[in-house]
Amino acid sequence: MHFVTAKGILSSKNGMNLYRGCSHGCIYCDSRSKCYHMEHAFEDIEVKENAIELLEYTIAHKRKKCMIGTGAMTDPYIPLEMKIGNVRKALNLIYEYGFGFAVQTKSNRILRDLDLLQKINEKTKCVVQMTLTTYDEELCKKIEPNVSTTIERFEALKVLRDVGIPTVVWLTPILPFINDTEDNISGILDMCIEAKVYGVINFGMGLTLREGNREYFYRQLDRLFPQLKEKYVRTYGNQYVVESLNNKSLMKLFHLKCEKGGIVHDNKQIFEYMNTFEEKSTAEQLSLWDL
Numbered sequence: 001m002h003f004v005t006a007k008g009i010l011s012s013k014n015g016m017n018l019y020r021g022c023s024h025g026c027i028y029c030d031s032r033s034k035c036y037h038m039e040h041a042f043e044d045i046e047v048k049e050n051a052i053e054l055l056e057y058t059i060a061h062k063r064k065k066c067m068i069g070t071g072a073m074t075d076p077y078i079p080l081e082m083k084i085g086n087v088r089k090a091l092n093l094i095y096e097y098g099f100g101f102a103v104q105t106k107s108n109r110i111l112r113d114l115d116l117l118q119k120i121n122e123k124t125k126c127v128v129q130m131t132l133t134t135y136d137e138e139l140c141k142k143i144e145p146n147v148s149t150t151i152e153r154f155e156a157l158k159v160l161r162d163v164g165i166p167t168v169v170w171l172t173p174i175l176p177f178i179n180d181t182e183d184n185i186s187g188i189l190d191m192c193i194e195a196k197v198y199g200v201i202n203f204g205m206g207l208t209l210r211e212g213n214r215e216y217f218y219r220q221l222d223r224l225f226p227q228l229k230e231k232y233v234r235t236y237g238n239q240y241v242v243e244s245l246n247n248k249s250l251m252k253l254f255h256l257k258c259e260k261g262g263i264v265h266d267n268k269q270i271f272e273y274m275n276t277f278e279e280k281s282t283a284e285q286l287s288l289w290d291l
Contacts, residue, residue: 001045001080009054011104013070013275016055017166018086020046022074024106025146027220028173031073045080052089059097066277071104075147082109091116095123102217104129104170108145108156114163121165125278127198128160131170132180132182135187142224143178150188157195168270171254173207176235179227180205180244182253187220189257198273199264203252206243213237 009016013041022043031080032042040046048054059068068090070076076087089115101221103110110117110128120126130153134140140150148156160167169192174180185205192200209217221229236242244250258265264273 001047002040003047003049005050006054006272007153008058009048009051010058010068013069014066015072016051016090017073018048018051018070018076018090019074019078019080020048023078023080023146024075024144026106026144027224028143028175028207028213028217030208030210030213032213032216033210035210036073036212045078047084047086049115051086051108051109052093054096055090056093058095064277065097065099065124065279067100067102067125067127067275069102069104069274075105075107076103077105077107077109079109081144082112088116091120095120098123098279100124100126100277101214102127102129102228103171104131106131106144106153108148108152111156111159114159117165118163123280125166125276127166127168127274129168129170129201129274130157131172132191133171133173133175135184135191136179142176143220154191154195155195157191161196167195168196168274169200171200171202173243174205174244174250175207176242176244177231179223180246180250182246185250185253186257189254189261189263193257193261199266199270200254200258201267201270202251202254202265203267204241204243205247205254206241207222208240209236209242210240227268 020038021044023038023043023045081087091101095116117126132150132153134143134150137149137151157167171188218229255265264270
């Protein structure tokens with residue numbers, strides 16, 4: 001861990017990264033790519049020491065309320081958050097100033113902040129996005145070693161469902177020759193249906209590999225799945241988009257199950273929903289308190 005002084009906190013699309021780097025150890029992480037210009041070891045978490053002051057100043061001077069997002073580059077609920085507490089401090093500000101919140105994570109640590117997430121959702125809108133890639137628990141522990149297991153994330157989704165907080169699942173990435181099976185996709189979608197998620201985001205069955213994350217991914221394949229790297233190289237060469245050979249059949253299964261389960265499965269519609277700020281009327285807020 002090391003500290004830096006940041007010049008800004010919100011992107012042009014109102015996204016923020018309170019931390020840079022991650023300790024989750026997911027073997028496929030795109031954030032390791034060199035194009036993001038992370039000038040420190042990925043596991044050496046960069047903490048923006050003035051993030052909360054910057055956030056308060058920024059949202060206090062915004063002309064219009066909007067959704068504030070986090071988690072696109074670095075999971076905000078890394079273990080360090082339980083010590084630093086920047087996410088919770090940010091949530092307090094977002095609630096106080098009446099903004100909406102959209103967060104993406106792989107950790108059930110998000111339930112620590114359930115009280116604030118509920119308050120934001122009662123006042124405006126809060127959307128929790130949870131990434132699920134692997135139905136098999138043992139495989140999950142291999143390819144996502146330091147995060148909450150799939151079952152733990154599923155249980156968190158059900159808690160969020162029960163308190164009325166909308167959820168979205170990212171079904172990505174799907175790794176060729178590892179978890180690109182009908183059993184895996186079907187198992188994850190059954191969880192999504194039971195948890196009554198609003199939507200499932202999927203960009204196709206596969207993953208992206210570019211300089212930085214490709215090398216790390218291949219090292220992990222050598223360690224965890226001997227000889228599989230050679231199969232990747234033979235099949236895909238240096239392609240950026242690595243599409244599962246089962247993509248067509250798995251995408252058909254994906255759309256059919258989502259349609260049957262009443263889950264939105266159009267990426268554009270889901271992103272529009274997450275990005276649209278909604279301020280609840282006083283009557284709506286009162287009715288929510290009565291639940």
